[in-house]
Amino acid sequence: DVCSSDLLLRRTGNDRDLGHLLLNLGAQAKATGNWPLAAQRYGESEAAYRRAGDTTGRAFAMNNRAEILLDQGRLEAADVEIDEARRIFRAAGHGLGAAATASTLGTIRARQHRHDEARRWLDESSQALSAAGFEILVLDAALRQAENELLDGDDGAAASALAKARTLAASLGDTGGLDLWLDRLEAVADARRAEASWEGRVRS
Numbered sequence: 001d002v003c004s005s006d007l008l009l010r011r012t013g014n015d016r017d018l019g020h021l022l023l024n025l026g027a028q029a030k031a032t033g034n035w036p037l038a039a040q041r042y043g044e045s046e047a048a049y050r051r052a053g054d055t056t057g058r059a060f061a062m063n064n065r066a067e068i069l070l071d072q073g074r075l076e077a078a079d080v081e082i083d084e085a086r087r088i089f090r091a092a093g094h095g096l097g098a099a100a101t102a103s104t105l106g107t108i109r110a111r112q113h114r115h116d117e118a119r120r121w122l123d124e125s126s127q128a129l130s131a132a133g134f135e136i137l138v139l140d141a142a143l144r145q146a147e148n149e150l151l152d153g154d155d156g157a158a159a160s161a162l163a164k165a166r167t168l169a170a171s172l173g174d175t176g177g178l179d180l181w182l183d184r185l186e187a188v189a190d191a192r193r194a195e196a197s198w199e200g201r202v203r204s
Helices: 002-014 013-033 037-051 054-073 075-092 094-112 114-130 135-151 153-174 176-203
Strands: none
Touching: 013 037, 013 054, 054 075, 054 094, 075 094, 075 114, 094 114, 094 135, 114 135, 135 153
């Protein structure tokens, strides 16, 4: 039972395990689309890890909270959060964590329409993750690259990134995450088409 486990961990003062539990609860809340609860759980996780002196756990919670802020359109707040998480990971020599923050940072830059910076961050993340053998995260980076190219209006580059993502998804046997991203990318494409149509009407 999640609630009783949560209470037990709070009573025993085992903050590191509490941080792990809250991190997982944040992921569950995000998966069900409950962003406010996810942000709350990630914040509680970060606080528990801080009390436990677990700096890398704290940075993972901050990275995940930055993703929520990003999806809420709170780009400046996400930027501050991810900068601190990245600083912690780099100081600890935690390559996977640093690569994860580069991926998040790339998406922040994409949505700020700083597309060249986004490409650099996403390429750095993809290369580091591929070298470490984390293909599921390389898939995630490829989908983020596709989003950046769509937002920048480069349909050819977006198609190339999507083709890479489909190949990776097929090799991993994981299409669930891909379907969710494809829905998001289609929404981006629809918004871009609507914007172009509106601009056309304004100019005519």
